[in-house]
Amino acid sequence: MPTGTTLIGFADDVAMVVVAKGEQVLMHTANTALQRAARALPPKESYQIPWRMVRFKLVFAEHINKTVEKAEKTLTALSILMPNIGGPRASKRRLISSVMHSQILYAAPVLSTVANNANLVKKLNRVQRLMAIRISSAYRTISGEAAGVIAGIPPTELLIKERAEV
Structure with a gap:
């Protein structure tokens, strides 16, 4: 995974956390990580993402x-x-x-x-x-x-x- 990317697994879920200083760097890093993860997974026509939160500041x-x-x-x-x-x-x-x-x-x-x-x-x-x-x-x-x-x-x-x- 690219620098600033962490994968967290729990049961049958995996979450990817990407930390970056700017929006462009964040998007590039996240897209690169997603592409690498997609290559590692068996190919499927679609993946379901229940919800996602992208924040530039930690908002809980x-x-x-x-x-x-x-x-x-x-x-x-x-x-x-x-x-x-x-x-x-x-x-x-x-x-x-x-x-x-x-x-x-x-x-x-x-x-x-x-x-x-x-x-x-x-x-x-x-x-x-x-x-x-x-x-x-x-x-x-x-x-x-x-x-x-x-x-x-x-x-x-x-x-x-x-x-x-x-």
Whole structure:
């Protein structure tokens, strides 16, 4: 890969990160890297790119907004598994917690650099609060901290820090 290009693999996904000082250099480097990657992959008529973000400055707000939106949709879909009376079984609690944390903490090493940004962390905390309420079958008026304690879920900031260190 060209200088300034890094490939990051996770499960069946690969992300390419290109860092450059100017738009022209960025485009040239990214195109060269994409051509090299395309030659290495089996030829296909088309490749599907679910979404992409190109920024000349590191802006995490858009990434976090998309992450929160996706996590809220997933939580709504998984909530169908939860009974209204008696609370969820342990297996369902683990499933929801695991799936939600996988989504909201996907880029934890990068998110750790903005963990001191209260507005961005607040958005992630909102999703985690909703998850904790569903897991603990609590009323929606409960605080996020209390719901997290009852559900046995550490605060988002600690989870981000933990994943970044690992």
